Every structure is written in C-alpha cells, then in structure tokens.
Amino acid sequence: MKKNNTIIIACIAFIIGYILRQQQEEKQHLKPEKVLKSVKERFQRKYEVSGSWIYMKPEPFEKNDLQYDVYHGGITKHTNGEYIPYEFYIDAHTGTLLEMFPQHK
Incomplete structure (x- = not known):
C-alpha cells in the first residue's frame, strides 16, 4: 500500500511541476533584441533599412x-x-506586430 501512495504522490508532484513550468514560460517576455531583429528582417524584404531602435523594457x-x-x-x-x-508596438510575449505607423515629425 505504501508503494502505491508513493507513486501517486510522485505523479501529482510531477503534474503540479509541469503546470507551474508552463505558467512560468507563458509569463516570460521575448528578448527585445530578438524582436527588433525580426522586425528588421521582415522590413528588409521590401525596403532598405537604415536604422532601428527598441526600448528594452x-x-x-x-x-x-x-x-x-x-x-x-x-x-x-x-x-x-x-x-x-x-x-x-510588438507583443512582448508572442512577437506579434500590433501596430506600425510613420513617426510624427
């Protein structure tokens, strides 16, 4: 009987750990450098890019x-x-471009 309880507890602990890890991964932001690189690569397919910037937070x-x-x-x-x-503006979790517009001078 004790062996069964140990197996059940181990399975429950594994499932809880898995769920917590999934939740933690969902909360993490993409790296801003990676996001900027992606935008530049997409833009360079049609245009010559001469500069870029991104806020790190x-x-x-x-x-x-x-x-x-x-x-x-x-x-x-x-x-x-x-x-x-x-x-x-790009979603920090998914990298989805939400809005792009000409900068006001």
Whole structure:
C-alpha cells in the first residue's frame, strides 16, 4: 500500500511541476533584441533599412480594449532618396506586430 501512495504522490508532484513550468514560460517576455531583429528582417524584404531602435523594457499598451505588454521601437526605411521613420508596438510575449505607423515629425 505504501508503494502505491508513493507513486501517486510522485505523479501529482510531477503534474503540479509541469503546470507551474508552463505558467512560468507563458509569463516570460521575448528578448527585445530578438524582436527588433525580426522586425528588421521582415522590413528588409521590401525596403532598405537604415536604422532601428527598441526600448528594452516592456510597457503596457491597449488596443481594441485589450491589454498587452509590448516593446516600443522604431525603424527607418530608405526609399526614393528619402529616410522615413516608423514606430511599432510588438507583443512582448508572442512577437506579434500590433501596430506600425510613420513617426510624427
């Protein structure tokens, strides 16, 4: 009987540990450098990129009544002899581009 209890307790501990690890992984943010690199690579498919930046700490952002932790950054494209700066907001958990717009001068 004691052997069965030990096996049951071990299984329960394993399941609890697995669930806690999954929850912890969901809370972690992507690295901002990786996010910026991804944006640059996507943008460079169509445009020449001449500069980029990103804030290293996520900030709260609301879109369509939903709350996100986002990285705020920018990228400058060079086209037709002009440098055009853009800003973007990317979900810090998933890397999804939430918004991108020309930077106001």
